[in-house]
Amino acid sequence: METLDLNGNGVVASRIGLGTWAIGGWMWGGTDEAESIRTIQSAPDHGITLIDTAPVYGFGRSEEIVGKAVKQGGLRDKVALATKCALEWDAKERVARNATKNRILKEADDSLRRLGTDYIDLLQIHWPDPNVDMYETASAMATLREQGKIRAVGVSNFTPAQLDAFSEVTTIDVVQNPYNLFERQIDEDVLPWAQAHDTRLLAYGALCRGLLSGRMHADREFPGDDLRNNDPKFQQPRFDQYLAAVNELEQFAQDNYGKHVLDLAIRWVLDQYPHSVALWGARTPKQLEAVDNVWGWHLDEAARNQVKEIVDRHVVDPVGPEFMAPPARDA
Template sequence: MDYRQLGDSDLQISAITFGAWAVGGWMWGGTERKDAINAIKASYDLGVTSIDTAPVYGQGDSEEIVGEAIKGIPRDKVQILTKYGMRWDLTKGDFGFKSQDNAGNPIDVYKYSGKESIIKECEDSLKRLGTDYIDLYQMHWPDKTTPIEESMEAILRLIEQGKIRQAGVSNYTAEQMQRAEKVVKLASNQVPFSMLNQSIDETLVPYCLENSKGILAYSPMERGLLTGKIKPDHQFAEGDHRTNYRFFKRENIIQADNLLDKLKPLANEKNASLSQLVIRWTIEQPGITAALVGARNEEQAIQNAKAINVTLSDDELAFIDQHLQELELV
């Protein structure tokens, strides 16, 4: 495994990081707890020491699963990345969207990052994770009802108390990062990035490179679309959010499928799966510190971790990029 410094912080993370959204079940059609725990353990055994989660993933389920999976591992050998600022248990802040919990009960999700709310969320996360500190604590989404400065003051207090090591954000613009940094030093920004979605290249990547900030790429597999297993007639389980997600429009699935057909010979030449090729391409991109990759079971986790063994030359990266430029997604 490759380990990379997150920005100019003292935090080292694995270039392939375990993304624990799906194991929480929420918006993914449920979860099998035992399979999820085994997936995280299998990843760790292959050098994936960093795990990214959030309270809202399964309304606490994902964090509890992560906490259970890392029991017995020396705490300084694993990096826990979690978040704050998405509340489903109060009606305050910036309304996000309506959803359902894993039991099918309706919930309203709010983006809220008030000072006292952050302090409470941190305490709740520490309990669920079974730890006394969080390595990277990230604002999940910007909250337009709370000044960024107020939120970051809470984070500064938590750093001073030793409850978090580093401050991060997620889904922030470069301008929002600049504003946050007037209060607390940021290590990173977690943003969507994949072969099909490279919009951060325009402003965010240059900013992070210039200011020594890490970038954590989430959804590098575009929520499973780039595995090659999803075809235009794919039927999703009830509660799976991908049914209405842009990249899963029939036209885009067809285009992604055609792209993967063109990349398959290169993957075969590398004795790698398409997923492994995609993961390796992602962590080779300028500014990207790590790719957050989810797995629902042990076998998926092992295959993801082994993507680190794939090597891509400059010519091969250029070959991939040439085909990406031909995409015309709707």
């Protein structure tokens, strides 16, 4: 397993992190706690030492499951816990942004309790809040770092202008954004910012909600509240375009590396930027087995350009991850 430090603050993370949105159940058709705990506890067996969660993933459920798994498995000294803040929800599970100081400080304490720990390795602002001055948001995070409740500060889904404003108050150790073969928007803005500031990148959606897993087919149905029912990529005629790209990428991976499209997708994220971490969502231990196929090989620039050509040739009507953005609070 390749590792990196989260910007010189003593937090060392594996370059593949376990993403636990699905483990929370919300927008993923429910959860199996026992199976989720086994999944989390098996992650270090594959070299995964970063676990990424958030309060809104199941409205506390994901954090609670992560906390149980870490405690029962005696893993606290073996893993880095990353979580988020600055979203709120009501009794009807309606989510909105709230990056006020009071909300951030309260969420941090709630997360510490759910996770069963006295410090969080990485706390991230989940989404920027247009109704709150950036100074207030960043100052709250600086306070938590000074108090020793968090070791590193991150932000998620920020623009370069927002990153600049936040950085005037406190250092950003990590940026987290959607990044995968099909969602490359940050190549034009956030990734250059991270490179210029030597900032770490956590790439979420590295497999694009399973689209790059190699297991999707045109008649796949998604139960209940699964977010893919609202993802334009999974609606026709776009779905066929993305599946055609996946099929050719699978052949490319096999012909050139003896690998699969899933392996290729993760390796691409890691080779795009040496300070990146790819978040790998899993709900069963078996879904982590393929992690072992990512190490010991690389995609050079020529290969990455060829991969991009394959995607762009098939996906003639691309769409980004904008559908996932939660609204601002009502004024």
